[in-house]
Amino acid sequence: MTLSSVSEHEVTSNRYLRGKYSICGVGETTYRRGSTESTRSLATWAISNAMKDAGMDSGDIDGMLSYSGNDSTFAPWVAGDLGIRLNFYMDVHGGGSSTEALIGIAMGVIEAGMCKTVAIYRAMNGYSAVRIGGTGARSAAPILGDQIHHRAYGWQSAGQMFAPTFLRHMYDYGTTPEQVAAVKVAHSKHASNNPKAFYKQRYTIEDVVSSRIICKPLHLLDCCVETDNATCIIVTRTERARDCPNPPAVIQSVVGRCCKPRADMHYQHGPISTVAGHYAKDILWSNAGLGPEDIDVTGSYDAFTFTTMLQLEDYGFCKKGEGGEYVSDGTIELGGRRPNNTSGGHLCEGYTHGMNMVIENTRQLRGNVDDSCPINEDGVREHTYNYEEGGCRQVKNVEVTANLGWAMPGTGSAMVMAKDHK
Amino acid sequence: MPIQGDYMGMMLTIEDLDQENRDFFKYCSKKEFRLQRGKKSGLLRYPPTTACPWTGDRESEWVPVEGRGTVHSYVEVHHPIQPAFKDKVPYMIILADLDMQKGQPTEHEALRVAGNLMTEDGEFVSAETIKTVGIGTRVKLLYVDVTDEFALPHWTIDKEAEQPQKPWRYPEE
Numbered sequence: 139m140t141l142s143s144v145s146e147h148e149v150t151s152n153r154y155l156r157g158k159y160s161i162c163g164v165g166e167t168t169y170r171r172g173s174t175e176s177t178r179s180l181a182t183w184a185i186s187n188a189m190k191d192a193g194m195d196s197g198d199i200d201g202m203l204s205y206s207g208n209d210s211t212f213a214p215w216v217a218g219d220l221g222i223r224l225n226f227y228m229d230v231h232g233g234g235s236s237t238e239a240l241i242g243i244a245m246g247v248i249e250a251g252m253c254k255t256v257a258i259y260r261a262m263n264g265y266s267a268v269r270i271g272g273t274g275a276r277s278a279a280p281i282l283g284d285q286i287h288h289r290a291y292g293w294q295s296a297g298q299m300f301a302p303t304f305l306r307h308m309y310d311y312g313t314t315p316e317q318v319a320a321v322k323v324a325h326s327k328h329a330s331n332n333p334k335a336f337y338k339q340r341y342t343i344e345d346v347v348s349s350r351i352i353c354k355p356l357h358l359l360d361c362c363v364e365t366d367n368a369t370c371i372i373v374t375r376t377e378r379a380r381d382c383p384n385p386p387a388v389i390q391s392v393v394g395r396c397c398k399p400r401a402d403m404h405y406q407h408g409p410i411s412t413v414a415g416h417y418a419k420d421i422l423w424s425n426a427g428l429g430p431e432d433i434d435v436t437g438s439y440d441a442f443t444f445t446t447m448l449q450l451e452d453y454g455f456c457k458k459g460e461g462g463e464y465v466s467d468g469t470i471e472l473g474g475r476r477p478n479n480t481s482g483g484h485l486c487e488g489y490t491h492g493m494n495m496v497i498e499n500t501r502q503l504r505g506n507v508d509d510s511c512p513i514n515e516d517g518v519r520e521h522t523y524n525y526e527e528g529g530c531r532q533v534k535n536v537e538v539t540a541n542l543g544w545a546m547p548g549t550g551s552a553m554v555m556a557k558d559h560k
Numbered sequence: 561m562p563i564q565g566d567y568m569g570m571m572l573t574i575e576d577l578d579q580e581n582r583d584f585f586k587y588c589s590k591k592e593f594r595l596q597r598g599k600k601s602g603l604l605r606y607p608p609t610t611a612c613p614w615t616g617d618r619e620s621e622w623v624p625v626e627g628r629g630t631v632h633s634y635v636e637v638h639h640p641i642q643p644a645f646k647d648k649v650p651y652m653i654i655l656a657d658l659d660m661q662k663g664q665p666t667e668h669e670a671l672r673v674a675g676n677l678m679t680e681d682g683e684f685v686s687a688e689t690i691k692t693v694g695i696g697t698r699v700k701l702l703y704v705d706v707t708d709e710f711a712l713p714h715w716t717i718d719k720e721a722e723q724p725q726k727p728w729r730y731p732e733e
Contacts, residue, residue, distance in 0.1 A: 277642040280571045283578045286585070287607045290572055290712055291676050292637060292645040293653045302633035302655045309633070309695050309728050347732065354636040354730040403607055405655055408668030410633060 160386030162379035163192025163372035169488025173366035178211035180368035181261035188370035201256035209268035235545035237492035239394030261368035317462030319346035321443035329482025362484035369493035391425035404548025414550035415452035437495035439544035580608035627701025694727030
């Protein structure tokens with residue numbers, strides 16, 4: 139799809155709230171393994187950082203949204219700690235694909251007049267408490283009713299649940315392990331220029347395909363990292379966001395938890411090598427009045443190397459079946475045509491169920507990612523655009539970004555953001 | 561009383577009110593693979609649901625289905641996550657298209673039934689046997705008892721069927 143092929147392309151219109159809402163503040167804790175505090179404490183830490191970033195105090199925030207899988211602290215406790223009186227809050231069950239969905243909910247409740255500014259957070263001890271990879275308490279929990287159809291077969295962790303899709307994509311289109319490994323190579327390159335990243339080491343294709351098999355086709359290095367951290371994104375009206383210290387990241391369109399048919403057991407409805415992005419793209423691009431060709435930076439969820447590839451393909455960044463080629467021809471690396479997950483994402487920076495990829499794209503749109511480039515006398519970072527190890531990760535002239543969130547092959551969320559031109 | 565049983569050290573429970581799963585697994589314990597058929601659509605569905613995914617019709621009947629099919633995709637686990645599977649690796653989860661209703665009601669739909677790859681005696685297969693199975697392998701269902709009123713369906717290689725020369729396997733071996 140190209141810009142000209144999208145009907146009703148009118149970026150100044152208010153269609154579907156296009157341009158009316160923005161991200162005005164982002165913040166996070168450190169990304170680490172070996173937490174020394176509760177999710178409640180992590181949440182207040184990340185939200186404080188995001189409020190500082192937005193130039194807001196507790197009186198400016200009156201809405202709160204969080205998501206978790208029974209592994210976090212609910213909004214009333216977190217808001218209370220920070221002296222925030224809530225006009226709206228909601229704690230939602232879920233993991234990946236929640237970030238963009240909750241941003242859409244935040245826009246909706248502000249539009250409904252229920253509150254003015256919403257802080258969205260995800261706080262998790264994903265390594266030290268409830269492990270995201272599924273080992274520990276989660277894997278030993280009693281198995282009830284509907285869960286018997288998968289958990290009793292040792293079909294439980296994310297990698298195990300998604301593997302039939304990944305293998306079938308290889309079968310249907312000839313996608314190779316080496317092509318997909320290029321996602322890890324790119325994201326590790328990006329992470330090496332991100333002082334916050336948990337894994338800063340650069341990897342090669344050979345490193346990935348020679349690491350041990352977890353479950354086919356996933357090698358250890360095809361899988362994301364488990365970390366302890368919290369992250370926060372603040373959403374408000376674009377008009378209000380313009381008063382904040384940083385330029386707004388203006389939301390053009392959002393899709394939330396869009397599903398393939400049979401969300402209860404998506405494998406019943408093929409092709410199983412096609413993911414929810416196939417359906418979500420029709421909402422994402424037409425509501426934004428933009429298409430894949432207009433996007434400068436992508437944030438395609440990398441729970442695994444394969445999830446990044448599958449989504450870029452089904453959202454139309456390349457032809458169906460050519461995802462392996464797209465992720466391995468240099469396009470998604472810093473210095474390439476359209477870098478993906480410039481922070482290192484879930485494979486390298488830290489695991490946040492999608493939040494850090496939206497935070498990164500917000501900073502890319504501001505033109506001030508926190509890399510290792512020198513800071514001048516006025517306190518402004520001077521980006522070198524040299525992407526050698528330990529250097530820059532700011533992309534030049536970022537105008538439009540896309541986030542592609544993933545819950546599982548059958549469910550995804552997405553968002554397009556643009557630079558403010560007022 | 562809920563139906564409850566220990567399977568490989570995992571406690572499996574079907575609550576009283578979960579009629580759909582209760583019926584499904586009870587038939588399995590009689591070595592019958594039965595699926596719900598929607599009254600209006602006449603279509604079978606898997607796994608058990610409370611209404612017909614194509615019509616929303618809540619009326620259905622359990623009908624016997626031949627448990628034969630073809631591997632559509634699979635999972636081959638080398639690093640165990642659940643404690644119960646620690647001494648089973650490598651093990652395989654088969655997602656097979658039943659012959660019955662394949663490609664209906666639309667081209668890419670099928671009754672894709674999950675289960676582990678087992679020997680005909682209901683034991684986990686060897687690593688060598690795993691290497692012979694891939695996309696395209698013909699398989700048939702068998703049942704492993706959890707209690708005397710509850711069994712799990714699993715897959716085994718269909719020795720009576722004509723097998724593909726070389727089923728598709730993940731290339732790195």
